[in-house]
Amino acid sequence: MTRTAAIIGGGVIGGGWAARFLLNGWDVRIFDPDPAAHRKIGEVLENGRRALPMLYDCAMPAEGRLSFHDSIADAVKGAAWIQESVPERLELKRKVFQTLQAHCAAGVVIGSSTSGFKPSELQGCATRPEDIIVTHPFNPVYLMPLIEVVGTDRNDPALLDRAKQTLRGLGLHPLHVRREIDAHIADRLMEAVWREGLWLVKDGIATTAEIDDAIRYSFGLRWAQMGLFEVFRIAGGEAGMRHFIEQFGPALQWPWTKLMDVPELTDELVDMIAEQSDAQSGHLSIRDLERKRDGNLIAMMRALKQQGNAAGRLILDHQDTLRHLPAMADPLVSQNRVVPVDWTDMNGHMNEGRYGQIFSDAAEEVMALVGADDDYVARGFSYFTVETTVKYLAETHAGERVEVHSRVVEGAGKKLRCVHEMKRLEDGEIMATCDQLMLHVSLETRRTCDPPEDVADRVAALAALHGRKG
Template identity: 60%
Template sequence: MRAAIVGGGVIGGGWAARFAVMGWEVRVFDPAPDAEARLSPIMEAAARALPMLYEAPMPEPGAVSYHADLAEAVEGADWVQESVPERLDLKQAVWREILDAAPRGAMLGSSTSGFRPGELQEGMGSEGRILVAHPFNPVYLLPLVELVGSAKTDAGLLEKASEILTGIGMYPLRVRAEIDAHIADRLLEAVWREALWLVRDGIATTAEIDDAIRMGFGLRWAQMGLFETYRLGGGEAGMRHFLKQFGPCLQLPWTRLTEVPDFDDALVETIAAQSDAQSGGVTIPQLARRRDDNLVAILRALKMQGNAAGAVLRDHDATLRGRLDETLPMVTVRRVVPADWTDTNGHMNEGRYGQIFSDAAEEFMHHVGADAAYIAAGHSYFTAETTIRYLAETLAGERVRVETRVTLGEGRKLRLVHEMRGEADGTLRAGCDQFLLHVSLDTRRSCPPLPAVAAEVERIARLHAGETPVQG
């Protein structure tokens, strides 16, 4: 699959990075001679951070090329994403060029944060082909993309766009009707406008406003949104009680939402100075790295619970899994070490070695048929004993694999020997000898596995017989 990215700014670069990490060939159109140099940090950040969200092996990254000719960039593209500056005349001019050169069957998306698709299509006879696909920065980590069609847009086109975006791990939110600034930016604009007044009137500083969001309702919004949060605010009686109790407050002059402060030099300087002080001298790349690591940790935490954006990530992770190759070395895990797996020494915490070897055992169990359905039916394997040897440091962002050998597979007994190696050089980082017993989840006691699982375990044990694992 090939994606063409028209415009190499922060958003265009984020799109390029998201597509490339997910295995698409990417062609970037940006006539500036420094386009590749500007986008390289974004591509590197995405290659580091996005795979940390996944337990499954990632696709091979797609090739990225840079082009000064738009027609060359969009040639053969399956998806064209326009991300040029927010000027309607400029966007329309670019879209005329795209429509002249892009394949007829290509999906056409605009990253516009404010314009309606009908405005982009005006006078082009594009028959509703141009869609709004509005993402959020960083595009390579945040899943939301607002998907908007015009009155001319066929529903099948929106459905196809949704499938493609879901396939690269995003969450397409279908906006029901065209409206300026779609949904999310209208909400953000309301909060931004009120924040400007709070700063302008000396009520709060930029740091205090950010603290009010990130220490409180921002965390709630991250996993539950607005309305479900307020539903909980009503207690057992739910939303009705909340509305009855707090609805009248809407008549109180709590905000200046309908007014806009004069965006004069004094206000700009006040906000800029406070923001400089708030950052404490931390550079933009340092802030971006901090943001990425925080988002990885939050999204992974939500993934463990299967909630909100974590559910999207969990479901997409499952689509990347494939059947294991039983020949030696039998690779059961291939992944990037997440930032939240490290300790105060800056390397992988010893508890996470236990987790990665546990994950390897679970992948093996799934392979032999002891999967979620098997467990739901009341059967599983429990680890009875492990011995782990820590042989070399492993750092966040490193790619590793676990190779697994079956050294015992008979009756209720299963013994797995794992080796964790660096993906790049094959160096042995840790070894694990894991002994498991099959159990009944009804009695919580050991029992023989069901015949189909027992046969698979024994078959692979015979296949691996005579292989002596190396553990340093």
């Protein structure tokens, strides 16, 4: 059943929420009085439509319906989730909550994107404070998985659990903040680094570009896959975290940091930071920077996905809920996916090695359909590829949605031969073909053998369906 989300406030964050819901099959209703809201949200959605599907090796759900509304009352009608993303002014947020709760159903989760206010502050003056919680995202919401979920004693634990379940269904990671605190968790950590950065610029120690280099070439890479404490545990060597604290803990008393002090943001300091920032990346438009950021995030998260760690583990788990075996048909639709940015080469199109990967993934879907899946491997059997012939017929670029159509053209004894066609979904053009011969093997002897009767019968049935004798 299609679900409906209402987005109140359609800036960068609201637009990101809209993309995350919409691309996961939800209908999205938007209220934003800004005359440019259609354009701004459209640009965020364009980036989201390009980026989010690249994380997955299968098709995402059919996109939901997007609609814009002239009033909050219309936008929240029938909504199962309401996300408030208006500017960070407490009086404005409270007024929005009063208005929407006059028109939405009781018990609907109302999440606030606030980065600083505590939920108890937001709940003040509300008609039903028990329905309001903080669900603080990170930009871009359509790619960044963390959502800080913060409630109060007024919130029923069942509502919080329902909110977290919904977020997980969107491929997000809800981090339940146990006690409310200004700026929650992640922003407090970022604020600490930001303060130090401001002092380093003000004191002439480093430029904005040099500070960014210090982060992205060192601990930023480690943090992306291990966080803070796990990284320091490794730094403690075999003795672990206790030894690390014993060795480096005394340094916390040294006058290294200015965390409890903030440089005055004088016109001179603001001009210095702005000029350095312009010199660093002013040659790129904001949209160019967003594309660059999204491409980097996709490539890094896909690398973590290959390793099954951190954000990559989250994507794999979500992907399992999206993936379905192909239906018995002629041909089989063995792949339906978007080509990710990390599959392209110096010429800007898909690297030839990735054609081998997508056809290999297609063959695994065929194998799973006939019963040669993970459980079959555990029984000690599989199919090994012994020969492929790939023909490259047209360029394939990042962001294009493609399907692989597969037919079993030989399915007798030890042989399983597939012919695959990769097509651009937009116009049906055949972009590449692959003739693949696989042989059934015993994983115990690592030699060919006949498949068990159940698998052999399914292979023969597919070969017959696809017009060849089994």
